[in-house]
Amino acid sequence: MSLSSLLLQFLTGLSSASSLFLVGAGLSLIFGVTRIVNFAHGSFFMVGIYLAYTLVDKLGTLGFWPAVLIAALAVGVIGALIEMVLLRRIYKSPELFQLLATFALVLVIKDAVLYVWGPDELLGPRAPGLSGSVDILGRQFPTYDLFLIVVGPVVLGLMWLLLTRTRWGTLVRAATQDREMVSALGVNQAWLFTAVFALGATLAALGGALQLPREPATLAMDLNTIGAAFVVVVVGGMGSIPGAYVAALLLSEIKAVCIWLGVVDIFGYSVSFSKLTLVVDFIVMAIVLVWRPWGLLGRPQAPSRYVGMQEEPLRRASKGYLWLVAALGVALMAMPLLTADSPYTTVLMIDLLIAALFAASLHFIMGPAGMHSFGHAAYFGLGAYGAALLVRASGMPMELALIVAPLVAAIGAFVYGWFAVRLSGVYLAMLTLAFAQITWAVVYQWDSFTGGSNGLTGVWPSEWLSDKRTYYWLTLVLVAAGILLLRRVLFSPFGYALRAGRDSVLRADAIGIDVKRMQWTAFVIAGAAAGLAGALYAFSKGSISPESLSVDKSVDGLVMVLLGGIQTLAGPVVGAVTFSWLHDTVARNTDYWRATLGAIILLLVLLFPQGIAGFAKQLSDRWLRGRRRSEVDVGLKEKRT
Incomplete structure (x- = not known):
């Protein structure tokens, strides 16, 4: 030096x-x-x-x-x-x-x-006239x-x-x-x-x-x-x-x-x-x-007079919707038996389920809480590495690791969320990106503990889960439980308070709601759910690498949520399944899969600006309004006659 x-x-x-x-x-x-x-x-x-x-x-x-x-x-x-x-x-x-x-x-x-x-x-080539050097x-x-x-x-x-x-x-x-x-x-x-x-x-x-x-x-x-x-x-x-x-x-x-x-x-x-x-x-x-949340030489951003799509209140599922979900659950349970001749289908379905839980956890803080995160993969990766290290270093049983690993991710969300909830908008998103990249760098360079760029291998589930079909059923149960728990929280008093803080911080504060604490708690809950998805992913693949915490993984989660629709609870699940299936199908059938996938996403954005599930919800609401209007017209005609 x-x-x-x-x-x-x-x-x-x-x-x-x-x-x-x-x-x-x-x-x-x-x-x-x-x-x-x-x-x-x-x-x-x-x-x-x-x-x-x-x-x-x-x-x-x-x-x-x-x-x-x-x-x-x-x-x-x-x-x-x-x-x-x-x-x-x-x-x-x-x-x-x-x-x-x-x-x-x-x-x-x-x-x-x-x-x-x-x-x-x-x-x-070197630039003409400037190809040399000076002493x-x-x-x-x-x-x-x-x-x-x-x-x-x-x-x-x-x-x-x-x-x-x-x-x-x-x-x-x-x-x-x-x-x-x-x-x-x-x-x-x-x-x-x-x-x-x-x-x-x-x-x-x-x-x-x-x-x-x-x-x-x-x-x-x-x-x-x-x-x-x-x-x-x-x-x-x-x-x-x-x-x-x-x-x-x-x-x-x-x-x-x-x-x-x-x-x-x-x-x-x-x-x-x-x-x-x-x-x-x-x-x-x-x-x-x-x-200094607005940067070194920046100024606080003036609010836009255009607020985009208005957030609609979440509604409890109708009986028809519940019957549809029940039928879908039965079909998912029977899927490994129906596709016994295609083992890859079971592997793909496990990936789709894990992606659905990861997207649902991100939607939990993006939609109802109104906090945009560009670094949600940090908690997915913390859960995955937590499970792998617990099994490899301490000899902890896989079943117990699936319980402890989400707690590891929740601790990470607890620390990062304390800083993140003090910001809003794009500044909050960028701070989450910074924390995720810091976490990725630590994992990428700590060779003696995390395996560095090579990651960790030999992270297999217990012997009774060695059959992919059995592991699929375990994944299905845990993912369904995680998504239903997130949904249940959103319809609790905590969930209503969370949405109140999203819609108007001043009004929520005026009625005694501690908005920042609510958002911080939501960060921890979402981090734990993402950690469970990461732990399931680690055991399904038998290994884990730093790519699970990368920016690409966080962006994939954003795409899943937005593709399905941020205004509906089914949106992240629909978006995760659609994006993951498209990614797998397109990548296996063309060398230029990125362009094909990008073109499909652009088409979906232009056709369905509220997401796939949001568009389906619009059609359903329009049909129901038309049906009710017809019933009212029929009733009026009967009264006149």
């Missing part, structure tokens, strides 16, 4: 901050105006670097700089088309359904890139990285001029504060949104294209980039361009310092700071959100 190496790491952090700032600035701009949490923003970054690679290959080395600019502008045009064709149709939908649509775009764009450029990594305190530092250091402040200055010295910029800043009022003043809101989305996509693609000489283009860039961009936007402040630059600079320099420190002995213990680079940005985000 020398002064020269520290200086080089500092400069490396400055160059990395510029690229991160471009992506974060575009995402912050889009969210500030349109209020869309754009999951596809990382895809624009990825397409930018792939397009730049192709254009440089066609134009030659001397065409590097035109290729970078053309690639960024081309992605901006693509972004404008996506906004006009798709997003413009769903602006009146709840924000979570917009997120679901952009997640579907991620799947479609990833497979489109796979089809055009293939699965191999593509490394571009700094006896060490060589790339000239191109010095150029990137300048790019960030230059783009920040240009964005400041655009937003403060032009009429368009004034409209954008006004829309960031109150977009409904801007529309009421006669501004064409649709074209303003299109222009903002195109500019945000251009900035993301420019950040990607400029990385061409530094790192290879890969298909994993989209999700890796969107995670970092979310952190930058939240830490800097939603809608704040200077905040995005400060956050990018802060996070990049902290990572650079961690790399410089390497392994350090502290009180006789070796601490690897270099490993912290996987999670340090999420640690910073968690600290900032707890200390």
Whole structure:
């Protein structure tokens, strides 16, 4: 650890901050105006670097700089088309359904890139005129990285001029504060949104294209980039361009310092700071959100005058519905016997049941409690690892581990929920994401305890459950009990108080309801249910890996809940079964399963904005109203005669 190496790491952090700032600035701009949490923003970054690679290959080395600019502008045009064709149709939908649509775009764009450029990594040439290095305190530092250091402040200055010295910029800043009022003043809101989305996509693609000489283009860039961009936007402040630059600079320099420190002995213990680079940005985000919920340079978000779909009161099941559920239960019990010739069907049904419980636990805090979580996989993973470690390390019987593992997940939810319930909206969602990533990093790197990246194997159920059909019946009983218990809680006084706090915090507080404590309790209950799903998953597969706590798992849970419908209790179960079945069926029948699955999700979002179960409920309510109206008309006619 020398002064020269520290200086080089500092400069490396400055160059990395510029690229991160471009992506974060575009995402912050889009969210500030349109209020869309754009999951596809990382895809624009990825397409930018792939397009730049192709254009440089066609134009030659001397065409590097035109290729970078053309690639960024081309992605901006693509972004404008996506906004006009798709997003413009769903602006009146709840924000979570917009997120679901952009997640579907991620799947479609990833497979489109796979089809055009293939699965191999593509490394571009060095930038002409900047391919050498300079000597700094006896060490060589790339000239191109010095150029990137300048790019960030230059783009920040240009964005400041655009937003403060032009009429368009004034409209954008006004829309960031109150977009409904801007529309009421006669501004064409649709074209303003299109222009903002195109500019945000251009900035993301420019950040990607400029990385061409530094790192290879890969298909994993989209999700890796969107995670970092979310952190930058939240830490800097939603809608704040200077905040995005400060956050990018802060996070990049902290990572650079961690790399410089390497392994350090502290009180006789070796601490690897270099490993912290996987999670340090999420640690910073968690600290900032707890200390200053609206970010370093952000301001409290103005409430939108459009509130989306109104939440309907939950109603107890009718007799017909109960008979339908009973018939479905009998069919599920008989399923292994009816499909004895297809063992894979039993395995798939176990996965569907576990997914249903996981989605129901997430819906418990999203729908009735109104708390959006992007990190619910943390509790699923804690339950899974808790069960595996209890069986392997302590020799605990599998049956007892199924009881204790949900308690482990509940403890995690107890700790994380204490911080999370103090926030709301997207800030709460981002804090849950930060906690989930911190948990994932601990599991991923603690080789001696959790098995690290390899996970844990040999986690099998007891001998009497070795037959998959027997394990299926146990899973069915436990999942049904878990879902019914969650439903019972929602129709208890606690559930009514929870929904009262969701609908109006001030009114609930005025009648003596401790809303935060109610939400905290809901977090713990949902965490325990997700932990039970994780424990069942671990024993069904015989192993567990860090992927069970990853962002992908949390996103899958969100998709399940939103696909089924957040306003109905049956929604998460329907969504889980639909998504898991589609994922399995499509993945086994086509190489480009992501694009197919994404297209199906987009179609479902456009056709059923309230989810599949929500749409079915609408049809049922409409039919019942029509039937009652007909009965009333018949009664009136009989009285007249």
